[in-house]
Amino acid sequence: MLIRKSTKNDAAGMIEVEHLVWTPGTTPGDTHYATESEYLLRNPPESKVVAEIDGKIAGILGFHSPIPLKSNEHVWMLDIAVHPDFQRHGVGSALMQELYRIAKAENKKKNILTCAIDKRKSNSIL
Ligand SMILES: CC(C)(COP(=O)(O)OP(=O)(O)OC[C@H]1O[C@@H](n2cnc3c(N)ncnc32)[C@H](O)[C@@H]1OP(=O)(O)O)[C@@H](O)C(=O)NCCC(=O)NCCS
Numbered sequence: 001m002l003i004r005k006s007t008k009n010d011a012a013g014m015i016e017v018e019h020l021v022w023t024p025g026t027t028p029g030d031t032h033y034a035t036e037s038e039y040l041l042r043n044p045p046e047s048k049v050v051a052e053i054d055g056k057i058a059g060i061l062g063f064h065s066p067i068p069l070k071s072n073e074h075v076w077m078l079d080i081a082v083h084p085d086f087q088r089h090g091v092g093s094a095l096m097q098e099l100y101r102i103a104k105a106e107n108k109k110k111n112i113l114t115c116a117i118d119k120r121k122s123n124s125i126l
Contacts, residue, residue, distance in 0.1 A: 001091065002052040003098045006060070008045045011036035013057030021081040049098055051082075051091045058086040061095040063102075066112065074109040 006014065015033050022031035033039040043062070051059035059082040066077040078099065082091045103111055 001058070001094055003094055004050060004052065005046040006043070006048040006050050008040060010050055010057055011039050011043075014043065014048070014050065014060055015039050017057055017060055017081050017083045020084055049095060049102075051086075051095055053086060053091075056083075058083050059091040059095050061099055063099065063108075063111070074107065076103060076108045076111050078111055078113045080113065 015036065018031055018033065018039075022029075033042075047062070049061040050057050051061075059080070062079040063076040065072060066075060080092060080095055082095075099111065103109075
């Protein structure tokens with residue numbers, strides 16, 4: 001597994017992961033990208049971290065400041081999505097390890113992740 005910053009060439013694979021993972025069941029917002037250009041406009045190269053397995057995008061990690069205030073400079077809001085074919089194989093953990101590494105280097109002390117919880121599956125994350 002290769003953990004690295006996203007590039008322009010990853011757009012198609014990243015769109016595939018986002019469309020498979022972010023559905024009305026997992027997020028309140030509508031996640032749809034009509035073209036790679038639209039995706040790259042909203043997610044420029046190097047703005048996210050990806051996990052690559054055998055040349056395929058297996059997972060995506062995003063992080064950004066939730067509020068552009070000096071008092072919130074130490075905070076990041078996270079989004080993490082793993083391709084259903086690769087879930088439960090340690091991809092999410094590997095992306096989070098990289099997040100901890102970058103957050104420490106950039107002095108981000110608080111990382112916020114919002115999750116949808118499925119109470120029918122013993123509080124499993126959707
Ligand atoms: C949640 C998600 C990122 C986990 O990624 P993953 O690659 O499957 O996770 P890993 O294989 O690294 O597992 C890491 C740990 O999380 C647990 N876990 C994985 N998926 C889980 C789920 N759906 N619910 C509860 N726990 C889960 C694993 O059991 C493991 O725990 P352990 O180390 O104690 O065994 C992935 O299932 C996903 O993309 N879900 C949909 C999107 C989402 O909900 N993102 C989070 C909100 S932004």
